[in-house]
Amino acid sequence: MKYVLPTLLIATAAMLAQDPQFTSDGQLQKPANYREWVFLSSGVGMTYGNATAQAEASPAFDNVFVEPSAYRAFLKAGKWPEKAMFVLEVRRSAAETKIGKSGRYQTQVIGVEAEVKDSKRFPGGGWGFFDVSNGPGKLLPQSAACYTCHSQNTAVENTFVQFYPTLLDVARAKGTLKPAFLAPEK
Amino acid sequence: MKYVLPTLLIATAAMLAQDPQFTSDGQLQKPANYREWVFLSSGVGMTYGNATAQAEASPAFDNVFVEPSAYRAFLKAGKWPEKAMFVLEVRRSAAETKIGKSGRYQTQVIGVEAEVKDSKRFPGGGWGFFDVSNGPGKLLPQSAACYTCHSQNTAVENTFVQFYPTLLDVARAKGTLKPAFLAPEK
Numbered sequence: 001m002k003y004v005l006p007t008l009l010i011a012t013a014a015m016l017a018q019d020p021q022f023t024s025d026g027q028l029q030k031p032a033n034y035r036e037w038v039f040l041s042s043g044v045g046m047t048y049g050n051a052t053a054q055a056e057a058s059p060a061f062d063n064v065f066v067e068p069s070a071y072r073a074f075l076k077a078g079k080w081p082e083k084a085m086f087v088l089e090v091r092r093s094a095a096e097t098k099i100g101k102s103g104r105y106q107t108q109v110i111g112v113e114a115e116v117k118d119s120k121r122f123p124g125g126g127w128g129f130f131d132v133s134n135g136p137g138k139l140l141p142q143s144a145a146c147y148t149c150h151s152q153n154t155a156v157e158n159t160f161v162q163f164y165p166t167l168l169d170v171a172r173a174k175g176t177l178k179p180a181f182l183a184p185e186k
Numbered sequence: 187m188k189y190v191l192p193t194l195l196i197a198t199a200a201m202l203a204q205d206p207q208f209t210s211d212g213q214l215q216k217p218a219n220y221r222e223w224v225f226l227s228s229g230v231g232m233t234y235g236n237a238t239a240q241a242e243a244s245p246a247f248d249n250v251f252v253e254p255s256a257y258r259a260f261l262k263a264g265k266w267p268e269k270a271m272f273v274l275e276v277r278r279s280a281a282e283t284k285i286g287k288s289g290r291y292q293t294q295v296i297g298v299e300a301e302v303k304d305s306k307r308f309p310g311g312g313w314g315f316f317d318v319s320n321g322p323g324k325l326l327p328q329s330a331a332c333y334t335c336h337s338q339n340t341a342v343e344n345t346f347v348q349f350y351p352t353l354l355d356v357a358r359a360k361g362t363l364k365p366a367f368l369a370p371e372k
Contacts, residue, residue: 039225
């Protein structure tokens, strides 16, 4: 046992909840290991913040990752715990040519954004958005499009669970889909 | 310490290497938790095994996940350890319409395949492919297209690291890209 314990401690550090970390002036630190978080899904051409014409010629992929302890909490409850943190990674795409097919695959990162649930820190609605593409990022102002779009169009709380197929099943089972999402289109 | 230890043990179980599990007749068990493994990348329209015309109208996404201990080994060495295991999850796509954009997002699973590195179990080349879409899957025969395609077109060992941008950087730094991948096109 005594030989195993140090390894356990090191290994376990990565399993514990990883709360959002802020600089002294309130900027969100870019999570260094978000690529090892739980992948929720990716889309292509969802044109987050990109010009449409350019995006159609070379559509960007968006990968969404969630901090693992928040993921496990969602599996149990169908909703997010306080301090849940998400990363949206946007990557350019390239055409797959060498093996003679017509697909597109992901290349370099062109943006990294984060969303955090924290009712005390973000009293306006409980959620904050940050651009952490280049390291720590300031809270985006309430006038930013992400607040309105997430508030109006998301399936569960402030998150696009309708695009995360494994979580959509959980939310259906737990009855946590928003009434506005379930309502028939007008 | 004594109160923390049971939690550590439970939490750590998920961090230890998860070796491939086989049935008594040699079928690979479908890894139950592959969606919590490390996501390598996704592509769209890469048409793994699908008819081209149908695929272009509704291109499939492919998500690739790797067992976390193998991922950590690759970060250190730029190559895969024995018993490294990968899952390729293929999902249908749907058009994003509600928020008025032109993107595509992932919907239901249409196939789950696995690749395993094991020099003893697969003496022909050290790698085996399995269709685990419906649970345990038999080793696919050497005549299956995956063996030839992976052998001839992959960037590192038998894996398409050229489509996994974070690992491509590691392989470049470690000098583990295959000569055939680095050679100029004829």
